[in-house]
Amino acid sequence: MPKGTIEVECPCCHSILKVDAGTGAVLLHKQPEKPKPIEDMSAAVAALKTQAARREEIFQKSMADQKTRESVMDKKFEELFKQAKEDPDTRPFRPDFDLD
Numbered sequence: 001m002p003k004g005t006i007e008v009e010c011p012c013c014h015s016i017l018k019v020d021a022g023t024g025a026v027l028l029h030k031q032p033e034k035p036k037p038i039e040d041m042s043a044a045v046a047a048l049k050t051q052a053a054r055r056e057e058i059f060q061k062s063m064a065d066q067k068t069r070e071s072v073m074d075k076k077f078e079e080l081f082k083q084a085k086e087d088p089d090t091r092p093f094r095p096d097f098d099l100d
Contacts, residue, residue: 007019016030
């Protein structure tokens with residue numbers, strides 16, 4: 001039987017286990033240090049407020065995009081419709097796998 005100890009890291013909780021190679025017994029179990037809780041409450045509140053402002057900004061941009069989306073789609077449709085009228089012989093693109 002092998003002699004000595006083996007150090008193994010748990011893939012789930014990242015604890016360090018020292019195992020006796022001969023007997024298979026766990027000699028030491030060391031859990032990783034947990035991060036400390038928030039120490040400065042004012043810094044945490046400020047960070048949350050900036051995140052809230054960023055979320056609101058992204059939401060407002062999305063709303064503005066949705067309001068103008070219909071007019072953009074109409075313009076694209078008109079352009080493609082005009083192009084189809086000018087050259088009626090061209091067929092729409094079909095990928096090779098649709099031809100089977």
